[in-house]
Amino acid sequence: MDRAEVLLVGGRAGVGKTTVGWEVSARLRAARVAHAVIDGDFMGQVHPAPEGDPHRTAIGERNLAAVWGNYAELGYRRLVYVNTVSVLDEATGMFRRVMGDTVRIVRVLLTATDETAQARLRGRELGSELESEVRGGVRKARMLDAGAPVGTLRVVTDGRTVTDIAAEVTAATGWVPAAVS
Template sequence: MDRDSVDVLLIGGRAGSGKTTVGWEVSARLAAAGVAHALVEGDLLGQVHPAPDGDPDRVGITERNLAAVWRAYAELGCRRLVYTRTVCVLPEYGDMVRRAVGVSEGSEASDASRVRLIRVLLTASDETATGRLVRRELGSRRDAELRTSALKAPMLDARAPSDTVRVATDGRTVVDVATDVVAATGWLGAR
């Protein structure tokens, strides 16, 4: 891997597909193999209420926060990022990630061309996703999460670029799913 390049593993998928859990397992497997990387849960980077003026979907604030977090990791020499977020495999969000992590040390300008994206879309049937969400969502957001998960699954499948690796999570262990996700990166054996 070129010292100036950055590899970003984007793990997307509907709510209840296992993004966060798989992201943590991917990170654990990479760490055990001695592969330097950082893990960022993208959904948390836009958690500000109310939404900033002119940024109703909080994409701008997410990009700013990711750039700030990535800059700190890059200063430590990090060149690989595992990034989880529901819609991160979509082209417009890939572009946002490229801009955010393409900012090099000591520069305000982004060089998105030095960022390689590896897109993985985790899939789960309605039954599997609903079961996971019912167990996980115990508060007032449960019904909304169930509705948006059902809407986002077909949208993500239709709009994810053709180079997106799809990994089914139904009836599989987290370790098995993470094995497939890590294999998509080509990072094992890299340091």
């Protein structure tokens, strides 16, 4: 396979993106499907934001290009990319620039109720940013719901196991035969 493919897993904080991304990777490994995993939140983690890049978009893209370039050089063509807003149309350009114009993009938006997301955040956020994450999560959930393009698979995570969610997400890629995914 020459053409690159990317699975974008997006959603508000507390919806389970990172956990699902790792479980998708475990399923792909079990099926012997070559792939790479990148948590997009780490691609732009600098402070202060670079001059002229307040949302850290440009530095995130530069870092993605560098890391993906290393993976691609080793022959990898499939990427699992986890990031809150990765499913939005604005991200498409970045993946086309980094992975090539013919990249196949699969978008999955994980969803959860405000109550579920807040409970998960309260269980994991032990630092000073809990309330900010909770407030931002509500706003981002509404923005993602309204802005996710047609064709985005929406996967509800409330009351489901990570293995069940990951099976649905993995199946959306077509990377694993149905009997295995």
